[in-house]
Amino acid sequence: MMKKTVALLSVAALFGSLAASSALAFNDLSADQKEPIMALKQRGIVSGVDGEHFVPTGQASYAQTVHMLVKGLNLNMDTMRFIKKPEASDYYTNVPNNAWYAESFVIAQLNGLPIPKDVDPNGTITREQYADLLIHAIDTKGMYPVIEMFVAFADQDDIDPKVSSSVQRMVLHKLITLGEDTKFYPKRELTRGEAAVWLHSAIKFVESYANAQKPAPQEDVKVTVEKVNDDVNKVVLSRGEKPTGGYGIAISSIRFEADGRAVITYTLTDPKPDSMNTQAITEPTAETYVSSKYKPVAEPAAATSVSPAIPKS
Incomplete structure (x- = not known):
């Protein structure tokens, strides 16, 4: 039991808290990962496996990505009222109520993120699954214009039709950039680096529209x-x-x-x-x-x- 508790706490630390050495940069990030991941670290959204390593090529678990989305895009249930406090077991069969990520799963569910009832929180998540969750999370923050254009992925046939629209919007909103092969690799397991970089792009996207919609301060004349x-x-x-x-x-x-x-x-x-x-x-x-x-x-x-x-x- 003690080993299980320690393991859960270790997993939570990967994405759940700001490391004490938040001012230090991870030394295992590529040039295009460094700025977005360090920005998330400074906000307390992600942390590394230790003070020097983020392990961007490591696989991200479903629990880690849901927790990141909820925290990074500030999803909450502050304006909702309940007869009783909602618990993870009300919505999921495999998410323990006392798990470090339980509240994030509840918040995600109440904000409309399409998470399967029988999700394995410790299992991996594919690129297309995360893209779908990310777009749904973005949509909770407001309505955003979408360019009426179809992105022709070289592996379009591999993309689940149910999430195809979300994958399209990942490119149309400029949250990701396709490589020269124009493939999305939808079934590939998501890495920690991809999860963090995509989330950072989503946060910037949402904040850019929020700032643009703020009324200009009126000056007394x-x-x-x-x-x-x-x-x-x-x-x-x-x-x-x-x-x-x-x-x-x-x-x-x-x-x-x-x-x-x-x-x-x-x-x-x-x-x-x-x-x-x-x-x-x-x-x-x-x-x-x-x-x-x-x-x-x-x-x-x-x-x-x-x-x-x-x-x-």
């Missing part, structure tokens, strides 16, 4: 009205004080509404990171003139904060 005469007012838009030069504001249009508002739309420009600008506090402003019959209000244009374009010579 102050509107000042100065009377020119009884019929005309001067309107000044100000971004307030900025730490350097290079910031700008420009009026793009004025829209006169029936409710008496003059809606002044504007665009903002920020200094490029590598540009040379005045090292002094500045106040970017823009001005225009409107009829005194209207109340001026400022509104950002559709795309407002951009770096200035460089004119072509």
Whole structure:
């Protein structure tokens, strides 16, 4: 019993925790594996068999890959409510409730990952099986556009039709790159290196869309009205004080509404990171003139904060 417990803990350590020597690099990684695997290690998603070896060519078990997916893509059941706490035995016949990976299997099941009820958690997993789990895990994070194109694998006939769509998306989402032989090798047992590198690509893919969908922070623009005469007012838009030069504001249009508002739309420009600008506090402003019959209000244009374009010579 003691030997079995030690063995289970050793397997869990492969992927379950951040090694104490997280700052040290593994010395058995290829050039294309080093960056993604070390990035996962820094996040506490994977660890090696010891401080210096990851063993990327070693076979990955089903339990290890499920645990990686759940942890790496932050799958959870935080918003779910249960009459009783769900256990692995509620969904699987071979996953012990007290196993180190039990909760990950439960979370995977509740998030819709297609894991067989009779899965052997200590058994190996094929490349096509992992690809299918990975795509299902990605889809729990949102809806993503897919290029309408069919990837012609040289070994297409070897791919299970049930997972063919997921394998296609692995390439279309640029999670993997095919070799010159254009084969996917679907039935080949997944290695630890492949599992980690593919997961890293999936995390980057999900995060890239999450960042792109974040609304741009709105900046307060102050509107000042100065009377020119009884019929005309001067309107000044100000971004307030900025730490350097290079910031700008420009009026793009004025829209006169029936409710008496003059809606002044504007665009903002920020200094490029590598540009040379005045090292002094500045106040970017823009001005225009409107009829005194209207109340001026400022509104950002559709795309407002951009770096200035460089004119072509």
